[in-house]
Structures are given as structure tokens and as C-alpha cells.
Amino acid sequence: MNMNEVVESLTKIEQNYKLFQQQQFSFIRALERTREEAHDMFRPVSSIVQVQCYKDHHCYNSTDRRILNMFISICNDLRSLCQKMETVHPGDSVTNGLLEKCKVLLNDSNDLAAIRATYPHRVVNYLSLEEARHRYGGVVSLLPIVIDNMWEWITYSKRNFLPNGWDPVGKGQETSKSYRNTRYHVCYHYVRESLKTPTKPGCHLQPTLYSLLHAESALTQPLKFTSTLRVRTDQLKGHGE
Numbered sequence: 001m002n003m004n005e006v007v008e009s010l011t012k013i014e015q016n017y018k019l020f021q022q023q024q025f026s027f028i029r030a031l032e033r034t035r036e037e038a039h040d041m042f043r044p045v046s047s048i049v050q051v052q053c054y055k056d057h058h059c060y061n062s063t064d065r066r067i068l069n070m071f072i073s074i075c076n077d078l079r080s081l082c083q084k085m086e087t088v089h090p091g092d093s094v095t096n097g098l099l100e101k102c103k104v105l106l107n108d109s110n111d112l113a114a115i116r117a118t119y120p121h122r123v124v125n126y127l128s129l130e131e132a133r134h135r136y137g138g139v140v141s142l143l144p145i146v147i148d149n150m151w152e153w154i155t156y157s158k159r160n161f162l163p164n165g166w167d168p169v170g171k172g173q174e175t176s177k178s179y180r181n182t183r184y185h186v187c188y189h190y191v192r193e194s195l196k197t198p199t200k201p202g203c204h205l206q207p208t209l210y211s212l213l214h215a216e217s218a219l220t221q222p223l224k225f226t227s228t229l230r231v232r233t234d235q236l237k238g239h240g241e
Helices: 003-021 024-037 048-058 062-085 093-105 129-135 137-161 182-189 209-213
Strands: none
Touching: 003 024, 003 062, 003 137, 024 048, 024 062, 024 137, 048 062, 062 093, 062 137, 093 137, 129 137
């Protein structure tokens, strides 16, 4: 597996995670019902294997089974990708540490009770205080934390292991949030597919992150991201083929 394939695979997984995140309420309700069936209402949901056990032995609702399956499937996809990322390059202490952290978090029996996803993720904020503190804060934080670590691995690898180097925000413009926003910065080097639809001169193209990350061409000038991820069409001229 090469770096482009890693980016493509992680982007697909992240898209699935976004769909899952939109259904967080259903996920929490499914856990509530299966925990009740298991007579396990006092213990926090603190591991992947615990969710698997609820699904396999205490889930009698097709909607609940679907959303629990979705969570487990994304965990499996991330675990598989993590193993493949180890073959891309030998790495150093930073990249190896990031992958090791991901592997530990994705271990079926790893205790997730104490982990919490922080800003810009809001998954914990959507829980009630009781749920966030004692029951579901860890399990809803798992996927965004792992995905962030994998994007950080990509950013660091591109900067330090690609022949021509890689600077996602421009020389001298490194910010403390650059790793956290990696999936947006990666767009600098993957912009072809979003340019296939012609636009009128002076209009703004608002490509999706998914298509940006699947592209191969780079902009001739640094791209300034706004809250709506707008791109001036004159910057993109000549890259639409």
C-alpha cells in the first residue's frame, strides 16, 4: 500500500464515520436497550468487545443491530488500515508511536472509559452529563480520536518521508492546530477529481472533501480554506483535465 491508497482508504472510512456520527442518538439508544437486556446497567460501555457482546447476545432489534454493526465495522476497518500503514515506510519514533496508540485504542478489550474526544469534536457534548461521565463518553470518543491520529500520521509522513517533502500550510505558517485539521490540509495535494465539473468565470467551486482527497493534482498557489471550503476558479484553471 502506498500513501495515496492510505489517504483514499482513510477518507472512505471517515465518510462512513460521519454517517455513523449523524446517528449517535440511535447508537446510544441501542446500547441502552441491549445493556438493559443484559442486566448490565451499572457498568460503563468501555470496550469494543463489550459492544460486540451486546450485539451478539442481547440485541433483538434490527435497527439496534444495524447501528452496533456499523460501529464494529468501522473499528475493524481502522484496525485493518492501521496494519497496512505499517508497511508504507519504516517510520520513526513519531509515526510508530501514533500507530501504536491507534492499535492500543482499537484493541477489542482495551478500556475506553477514560478517553474523551475534545474540540473540534462534539460527540461528548451530545451526551447528557450522566452519560458523558459514567457510561458512553469513552465509546463515542474512540473513532474520532483514532481517525485524528491516523491523519496526523499521514501529515508527518508526507513531511518527513516523501522525497520532495510536504508542507500543508506553507513555510513559516505552521500552527498548533495543523495536525487537528490535517484532513483539510491534505486537500492541497489532492484536487483533480473536484475540478471535472466546469464552472462559470468568477464563480466559486465548493468541492467536497471526499473528492479533494481522491484527486492527484496540486494547486499552483497556496489554497486558503474558509469555513465553506471555497476555492477560486481562477486558482484552479488548468487543473480540471
